[in-house]
Amino acid sequence: MPQPNIDAIHAALARVNDPEIRKPITELGMVESVTASAEGVVAVRVLLTVAGCPMKEQLTRDVTAAVSAVEGVTSVDVALGVMTDAQRGELRTRLRGDAPANEIPFAQPGSRTRVYAVASGKGGVGKSSVTVNLAAALAARGLSVGVLDADIYGFSVPRMLGVTGRPTQVDQMIMPPIAHDVKVISIGMFTPGNTAVVWRGPMLHRALQQFLADVFWGDLDVLLMDLPPGTGDIAISVAQLVPSAELLVVTTPQIAAREVAERAGSIALQTHQQIVGVVENMSWLDLPDGSRLELFGSGGGQAVADSLAASTGTRVPLLGQIPIDQRVREGGDDGRPVVLDAPDSPAAVALRSVADALAARSKSLVGKSLGLTPVR
Ligand code: ADP
Secondary structure, three states, X not given: OOOOOHHHHHHHHOOOEOOOOOOEOOOOOOEEEEEEOOOOEEEEEEEEOOXXXXXXXXXXXXXXXXXXXXXXXXXXXXXXXXXXXXHHHHHHHXXXXXXXXXXXXXXXOOOOOEEEEEEXXXXXXXXXXXXHHHHHHHHHOOOOEEEEEOOOXXXXXXXXXXXXXXXXXXXXXXXXXXXXXXXXXXXXXHOOOOOOOOOOHHHHHHHHHXXXXXXXXXXXXXXXXXXXXXXXXXXXXXXXXXXXXXXXXXXXXXXXXXXXXXXXXXXXXXXXXXXEEEEEEEEEEEOOOOOEEOOOOOOHHHHHHHXXXXXXXXXXXXXXXXXXXXXXXXXXXXXXXXXXXXXOOXXXXXXXXXXXXXXXXXOOOOOOOOOOOOOO
């Protein structure tokens, strides 16, 4: 057996990604040293970004597997250390360049990330269910996706995506946990236990600002923001912090839901945001005899789309109608979105087609309001 070649080992390590940052550990300055004996025993010392990093077992496994595959290697010994403050500072510069600490990447000119703020008039219409399923479906298509759960009253995104991990902090960056290839940050991850958040406007604004600026989202294709129901402060904050965010309105067919959904959508008029479309959820229940039971009435989604189109003077499509399906609820409770768990179910098919419509849109200025207001 030839003695393992150190360059070949480095090349193998360059194919190991940090599970949280999703970039090669060699590029992140995480490989401190590599030695190989004549007998093929390799010792690798890897520096974790923070002590107690929740990903250390996976990292050890990935490094061992990659190095074991190199010719001449008989055994691999992975030792873990922790970066110094200076090393973390360097890592931060490597990841974020010299962007100022509180700069929101999505608000910068030239940002390629499409930001969708998912809004509803009232709670319980399935806004979070739609958000997590769209996120999972877009990630399954190979897009890089993040979800920011800003629903302070009913943060349910972590459960629905099965996120159990907590964010870790590296220097001044917050590393979001990842589930089903979706990066997730929720206001619920920053409150002890299951306590309600009683923050008011200015604090919410700052929390949102921090989530957008300090979380290391990487190069996202799509960021979905789950807003609290209604027309509250958060929607205005979103418009201020990420002016290019587009509104996705979720409603049920019901008249009451439709009226409040229109009101929620009409914020776009005041904030000059574009409305990407309307999703009608809980549209009907498929019965065993093949008929449809329209539990909440019909036509709500189309009515909201038409009304928002009329009030904004833009095209507002009804992007999809999602039937009621027990598997949507179960998937949410178990952290396995229905688009992944029962991909052939009618609800999953409908959700995926909404995701396809969102994925097909490229970021451009076409149809975007210039935000001009008449001079008084
Ligand atoms: P919101 O975010 O608008 O408050 P949720 O997404 O939390 O609403 O949904 C409310 C409840 O309805 C949850 O228990 C969820 O599992 C369930 N649900 C949502 N959409 C559907 C659907 N299409 N079929 C069955 N249950 C659904």
